[in-house]
Amino acid sequence: MSDASCVRLRAHHHSQLLQLLGTDPLMNTFLLGAAGQEDWARTAMWWGVAHHGRMLAAVYLSPGHLAVPFAPEVPHAERLGQALRKAGHVPCMVVGPREASDALWQAWTSGRTAATTFDQRLYVTNLAGIRSHEVALAPASEAMWEQVALNAARMQFEDLGLTRFRSDPEDFFSQVHDQVTRGRYLVLTEGDDIVFQVQLGIESDQAIQIGGTYVPEPHRGRGHAHDGMRQLLTCLTGRHGYCTLHVREDNAPAVRTYEHAGFVRGGPMRILLPR
Numbered sequence: 001m002s003d004a005s006c007v008r009l010r011a012h013h014h015s016q017l018l019q020l021l022g023t024d025p026l027m028n029t030f031l032l033g034a035a036g037q038e039d040w041a042r043t044a045m046w047w048g049v050a051h052h053g054r055m056l057a058a059v060y061l062s063p064g065h066l067a068v069p070f071a072p073e074v075p076h077a078e079r080l081g082q083a084l085r086k087a088g089h090v091p092c093m094v095v096g097p098r099e100a101s102d103a104l105w106q107a108w109t110s111g112r113t114a115a116t117t118f119d120q121r122l123y124v125t126n127l128a129g130i131r132s133h134e135v136a137l138a139p140a141s142e143a144m145w146e147q148v149a150l151n152a153a154r155m156q157f158e159d160l161g162l163t164r165f166r167s168d169p170e171d172f173f174s175q176v177h178d179q180v181t182r183g184r185y186l187v188l189t190e191g192d193d194i195v196f197q198v199q200l201g202i203e204s205d206q207a208i209q210i211g212g213t214y215v216p217e218p219h220r221g222r223g224h225a226h227d228g229m230r231q232l233l234t235c236l237t238g239r240h241g242y243c244t245l246h247v248r249e250d251n252a253p254a255v256r257t258y259e260h261a262g263f264v265r266g267g268p269m270r271i272l273l274p275r
Contacts, residue, residue: 004056004076006083009046016055017048021070026124027097027267028070029209029244033202034060047083049076059084059104066093067108071100081107094272095120095246101270115272118160120246122266123258124207127240130233130262137231139183140197147194148185149176155214159248160271185212186235188228195219196228207242213254225254229261 009017017035021028034040048058049071057076059069061084071077077100085108094101098119105115140148153172156162179185179199188196196219199212210232215224236243246269247254 004049004051004079006047006049006079008087009041009048009058011041013046013048013050013055014040016050016053017046017058020048020055020058023072024070025204025206026242026244027122029204029207029242030202031058031060031068031070032204032206033209034068036204045089047080047087049079057100061089062092063089064092066095067104069094069096069100069104071097071103074099074103077101077103078107080104081109084108085110091274093274094270096269098268098270101272105272114275116161116275117273118271119249120269120271121249121255122244122269123247123263124242124244124266125233125261125263126242127233127237130237132237133230133234135231135234137186137188137196137228137235140180140185140187140194142181144187144189144194145177145180146173148180148187148197149173151194151197151214151216152176152199152212154216155212159251160273162273186232188224188231190219193219195222196224198228198232203240206240207244208236208240209244211245213245213257225257226260229257233261 021032021035025032034044037043045061045063046058047061049056057071057080059067059080061067069077069080071080081104091109091113094105184200186198187194194216196215198210201209201211233243245258247258
């Protein structure tokens with residue numbers, strides 16, 4: 001559509017944005033959660049491709065940190081990337097559906113900026129079908145927050161090679177501390193040690209997205225991840241319709257854990273990181 005326009009989204013675009021994201025609500029758990037916040041247009045930038053009052057594609061942009069696109073048609077993802085480049089936004093981590101993320105990145109960087117890429121897969125479970133399990137999983141206490149933060153940093157490094165903890169420790173620790181105080185990290189413990197932790201991520205009307213699942217190295221191979229995931233889904237049943245997550249496709253132990261807990265494969269995802 002040659003006359004489709006690419007624009008910075010404002011309040012009057014909100015209903016169009018929600019209609020677009022609602023065409024694939026489980027793929028878009030993060031975006032629907034972000035767009036559903038009262039200050040959605042102030043806490044992050046949104047760009048969209050629109051045509052005759054209909055939103056065809058959109059990207060959430062937290063400058064310098066994260067870009068999350070949704071573009072069912074690849075050319076629209078390219079339009080979004082071109083708009084980000086023209087607006088002077090520096091390429092940052094891109095997370096989203098695989099083809100749209102690749103097209104956005106190529107257009108955003110004009111193909112000149114190399115990326116480290118990771119193939120992920122969306123996994124989904126219907127919480128209505130989850131069997132209940134005895135639950136020892138509980139919100140991390142205030143006294144545990146530094147242990148939680150160190151585990152979160154190790155998880156990011158092991159999974160993606162990210163060292164944000166080292167580059168900006170004050171900001172990293174502040175974010176984790178805030179999430180712990182709000183009850184967004186759940187843990188299994190043995191004595192004073194965390195043996196499994198998981199972060200409750202953003203929520204939409206239909207689903208909750210989880211992330212940051214981690215078993216510290218000394219406690220691996222003892223079934224803590226399987227127990228923790230089963231207990232987590234028990235905790236979420238009745239509060240949400242679905243639970244979604246992203247996992248690296250080459251992380252076979254994690255894939256087995258999630259599938260054993262009842263998750264099924266969804267669409268292909270990509271992470272791109274500037275080198």
